[in-house]
Amino acid sequence: MSVERKKYECSALPKGWQREEVIRKSGLSAGKIDVYYYSRGVRNDASLVPPIRQTASIFKQPVTVYKMQDGKVKSDFKHGPQEKPKQLFWEKRLEGLRACDVGGMELDAMELPRGLRAVGPHVREETLLQSVATALHVSAQPVTGQTGSRSALDKNPGVFLNPDQPLVQAVTVADDDIKRQEERVCAARKKLEEALKALVA
C-alpha cells in the first residue's frame, strides 16, 4: 500500500517549514489532495498545542490562559463532540414532485392509513408520506413520530420538533387496533382456506 506523498521545503513558507501533499487513495474523495504543513518537532511546538487562537492563519497563535481563583479556567468552550445543526422540513423540497414510470407517466400518490396525522406548519399528507417513507427507509432507529403537542409543533417547531423523527404525530396502538388487526388476519386465513379448497375440488 504505497501512499503517494511528497514533502518539501517551500519558498512561500517561513524558514524551516515544510509542505506535504498526500493523495487520497480510496473512498469517495480518492484522488483529492490533502496539504499538510510541518515545522520541526510538531509535537511540542507551543504554536500548535491548544489552546490556540481560532483565527484564520496557517500559523496558529498560542493563547495566554488566565486562571480564576478556584483554579478553573475562565472560559466557556464546550467539551465533547459538537452536535451538528439539522435541517427541519427538508421534505418540503419534495412538494409537488411525483414518481413516474419508465414511460414518464406520473404514478398515483399513495393513500396513507387514516391513523397517521401530519404535524408542523403547512405539512400536508403528501409531505407526510415522503417523510415517513424516508424515515422507514433510512433511519436505523425505531420510527415513532413526534411526541410534542400539535399546537406547540405548529407554533414553535424549531424548539419542539424532533429532527430524528418524521413529521407524523406519534401513533398509539390501542387494544382496539390490535383486535381489528387480528380480525383481518383471520379473514385472510379464511380466504386462503377457501381458495385451497376450490383448487382441490
Add this chain to the structure above:
Amino acid sequence: MSVERKKYECSALPKGWQREEVIRKSGLSAGKIDVYYYSRGVRNDASLVPPIRQTASIFKQPVTVYKMQDGKVKSDFKHGPQEKPKQLFWEKRLEGLRACDVGGMELDAMELPRGLRAVGPHVREETLLQSVATALHVSAQPVTGQTGSRSALDKNPGVFLNPDQPLVQAVTVADDDIKRQEERVCAARKKLEEALKALVA
C-alpha cells in the same frame, strides 16, 4: 480524580450488549468520548468458543479435541468465521403477490427498464423486480448483478449464482447509455427553463 465512565444496556443494541462511554481526560483530544461495546463474557464462555459442534441447537456444544503425537490436532476443521449457507431464489416465495392500497385494491406492477434481464431458471420479470428492489433496499454493498453466463446460471445455479447479488444480469453501462442519459438531463433542464419563463411572463 474521578474517571468519567458510564456503562449501560442500550435499547438500540441486541439483548445482552452494553455500551460504555469513556471521556478522554488529557491530551490534545481531552473531552472527546470513546464508545466501547461489550457483550457479557462471550470471550471465555466455553460453549461459544470454537471448536463447537455444528449441530442444530440453541446451546452450542463444545468439542473435545484429541491431540496426536506431534502435538497437532487430528482434525481438518476450518479456522476463521464459518460462512453461513444462503437461500437461493427466496424471491420465488413472493411470486403472485402484489402490494395493495389502504382499501385493499391491488396496485399495478412496476415496469422495469428494458436493460435489466432476469437470470436463473424460471425467473420472470415480476421476480426480477422484487429481487432488485430488495437488494437496493437492504444491501450494504454495491448492487452489480450476476456475472455468470446466462446458460451456466440456468443449468447450475447452485454453483454459479452469487447469493449476494439480485437475480439480474450484470448491467454494463456503455458510452451510448451515458450519452442518452445526458440528453435526458438536457431535455429536463430545457423543460424547467421554459416552465420558469412561462411563470414570469
Add this chain to the structure above:
DNA sequence: CGGAGTGGATTC
C-alpha cells in the same frame, strides 16, 4: 490517547 485517513461543510 494519538495519528492517519476520509467525508463533507465551508470558503474562495
Add this chain to the structure above:
DNA sequence: GAATCCACTCCG
C-alpha cells in the same frame, strides 16, 4: 468548482 478546513472513525 476547486481549495481549504474541520470533524470524525478506526486502529495500534
